[in-house]
Amino acid sequence: MTSTLNRPPAGSAQAPADGPAPRKAAPWRRRMSALDSKASPYLYISPFFVLFGIVGLFPLLYTAVVSMHDWDLLKGQGDFVGIQNFVTILGDRFFWNSIFNTVSIFLLSAIPQIFVALALAAVLDQNLRAKTFWRMSVLLPYVVTPVAVTLIFSSVFNEQSGLVNNILGVFGLDPVAWKHDVFASHIAIASMVNWRWTGYNALILLAAMQAVPRDIYESAAIDGAGPIRRFFSLTIPSIRPTLVFVVITATIGGLQIFTEPKLFDVSSAGGIGGADRQFQTTVLYLWEMAFFRQNLGKASAIAFLLFILIVLIGLLNFFLSQRIASAEQRSNDKRTARALKNYRGGRS
Amino acid sequence: MTSTLTEAAPAASGEPAAQPQAPARKRLRLRRGAGDRPGFLVYGLLTAFMLGTAYPLWWSFVVASGTNATRGETLPLIPGGNFLANAATVLDAIPFWKALGNSIIISLVITVSVVVFSTLAGYAFAKLRFRGRDGLMIFVIATMAIPTQLGIIPLFMVMRQLGWTGELGAVIVPTLVTAFGVFFMRQYLVDVIPDELIEAARVDGAGQFRTFLTVAVPAARPAMAILALFTFMTAWTDYLWPLIVLNPGNPTLQTALGQLQSGYYIDYSIVLTGAVMATIPLLVLFIVAGKQLISGIMQGAVKG
Numbered sequence: 001m002t003s004t005l006n007r008p009p010a011g012s013a014q015a016p017a018d019g020p021a022p023r024k025a026a027p028w029r030r031r032m033s034a035l036d037s038k039a040s041p042y043l044y045i046s047p048f049f050v051l052f053g054i055v056g057l058f059p060l061l062y063t064a065v066v067s068m069h070d071w072d073l074l075k076g077q078g079d080f081v082g083i084q085n086f087v088t089i090l091g092d093r094f095f096w097n098s099i100f101n102t103v104s105i106f107l108l109s110a111i112p113q114i115f116v117a118l119a120l121a122a123v124l125d126q127n128l129r130a131k132t133f134w135r136m137s138v139l140l141p142y143v144v145t146p147v148a149v150t151l152i153f154s155s156v157f158n159e160q161s162g163l164v165n166n167i168l169g170v171f172g173l174d175p176v177a178w179k180h181d182v183f184a185s186h187i188a189i190a191s192m193v194n195w196r197w198t199g200y201n202a203l204i205l206l207a208a209m210q211a212v213p214r215d216i217y218e219s220a221a222i223d224g225a226g227p228i229r230r231f232f233s234l235t236i237p238s239i240r241p242t243l244v245f246v247v248i249t250a251t252i253g254g255l256q257i258f259t260e261p262k263l264f265d266v267s268s269a270g271g272i273g274g275a276d277r278q279f280q281t282t283v284l285y286l287w288e289m290a291f292f293r294q295n296l297g298k299a300s301a302i303a304f305l306l307f308i309l310i311v312l313i314g315l316l317n318f319f320l321s322q323r324i325a326s327a328e329q330r331s332n333d334k335r336t337a338r339a340l341k342n343y344r345g346g347r348s
Numbered sequence: 349m350t351s352t353l354t355e356a357a358p359a360a361s362g363e364p365a366a367q368p369q370a371p372a373r374k375r376l377r378l379r380r381g382a383g384d385r386p387g388f389l390v391y392g393l394l395t396a397f398m399l400g401t402a403y404p405l406w407w408s409f410v411v412a413s414g415t416n417a418t419r420g421e422t423l424p425l426i427p428g429g430n431f432l433a434n435a436a437t438v439l440d441a442i443p444f445w446k447a448l449g450n451s452i453i454i455s456l457v458i459t460v461s462v463v464v465f466s467t468l469a470g471y472a473f474a475k476l477r478f479r480g481r482d483g484l485m486i487f488v489i490a491t492m493a494i495p496t497q498l499g500i501i502p503l504f505m506v507m508r509q510l511g512w513t514g515e516l517g518a519v520i521v522p523t524l525v526t527a528f529g530v531f532f533m534r535q536y537l538v539d540v541i542p543d544e545l546i547e548a549a550r551v552d553g554a555g556q557f558r559t560f561l562t563v564a565v566p567a568a569r570p571a572m573a574i575l576a577l578f579t580f581m582t583a584w585t586d587y588l589w590p591l592i593v594l595n596p597g598n599p600t601l602q603t604a605l606g607q608l609q610s611g612y613y614i615d616y617s618i619v620l621t622g623a624v625m626a627t628i629p630l631l632v633l634f635i636v637a638g639k640q641l642i643s644g645i646m647q648g649a650v651k652g
Binding site: 033036037038040041042044045047048049051052055056057058059060061062063065066120123124126127128132134135136137138139140141142143144145146147148150151152153154155156158161162163166167169170195199200203204206207210248252255256258259262263266267270271283287290291296299300303304306307310311314 | 386390391393394397398401402404405407408411419420421422423465466468469471472473476477478481484488491493494495496497498499500501502503504505506521522523524525527530555556557560581584585587588592601602605606608609610614616619620622623626627630631633634638639641642645646647
């Protein structure tokens, strides 16, 4: 992550910012110019930092404060209770149910999505006619908002005469209880995420594939590697950073899924994720705790725990991919060294 | 994370469509020997994928233009004639036009703010030298990986304290700046503006801000357009936060649409009509700016 920053400062050739002002200016003008150079950068970045501090960082930190109090939505701040809210939430089976649902839906959406996106990107990486048309066609679902996607798929997966059950009926299969069964509802919700994001991720991966130098493929082809072999031993390793990036963003987004479970089946239990909470995700539980049960203290505890979970998974992802990359680097180096040795040995 | 952006940034300066053309053609000759164009299988697969993904959308339109009974058909393909009647029902059920107007206002204000502040900060991080620059930039990157949306409860408390709940301002203010925007603009500007140009402007006696306006902004324009597009999309699609701070009488398009889905009896042809109506604006945007959207994603734009 930091690699970009450690690059030599782009402006190293530039004159020092507070250097002499051009031409022969009056001293006060020179001083004004120096002040301009010194202060301007801070002035330019301050709107971001000030606003971000107020609406981004402060609420996040204050969540910790709220989570340590009895705090009612209507009555406001109550007693300080220390870690009591956390203890309650960690012993709450609805909380663990929501974590299970979130992770299950996340895995059901992330894993197939990445494989399909990879395949799609590989297909789009061919020398197609009407390139832009095909790219636009895979991106189409992205412009349908999650709320609209959910309304559409809620209808598609309706248990009485929804599109999917109708099609299953044609093949003589029994209708599936998409909104009542735990696993089936997870698949239905994951399919909404997949539908909207697969093409988008395919385009990101496609961009990475197109950045792979073509002469590598050339030499591999000359060495007799077929297209499949080239895909797995050249394309995939070359686009790994992008792949990791896609996985990390999918994780951050996927673990905060809300709209889809909120609106998937509103008719039972008012949209808290199914009558038996069979598809209640953690953010949905947070929402229920804050605005249905009106317990802001406990809701903040949920937010804080989810926050920690997401950051931990993000870090894990990051270090794992670092390890894999460096391990690979080592084995590559060894292989190169060996090949070089053989080559030299063969010649002498 | 950064690699996607750094790799792709130079590509942004050229025509996005034209640039890959030449190497791609050469590459294919190498990759597949004699054949230079992929065969029918590839087009067949793509067509199947396209039809498969587009069908749910088409199906919604077919049901939206039919009656609730249309939904019972197995694979309906032909739209009926009820769309306008259903649309009228939607307009009765939810304050559609008000919601549309609110969504437009909210998304536009957020977009302008994010683009302006991101360009300013991104330029400073990319091209100006100041104490603490690298540390602050690391901070910006780190916040991108942090789910700040989880601060919604204190944020809600603040908005209520200010008496802003129910007002559009409550939706707008929390997203006036994004760490991603700053990062995106910095990555773009670091490569695209030659330092000599800034130097030249300074030698000519232009102040810092003048230099920013005359050198940085024109150079940043393509990236600003992409950032604007994505910021607009993100603001437009947001559901959780408007649901919390706005009331049903003054909704955004997304929260209004959500209202259609409530109640024990759901007339799906009405719900789907609403979904189709709400999709039309973005569909138009997609047709007009689809190419930019694609090149934006391919330059490493990230989901919001």
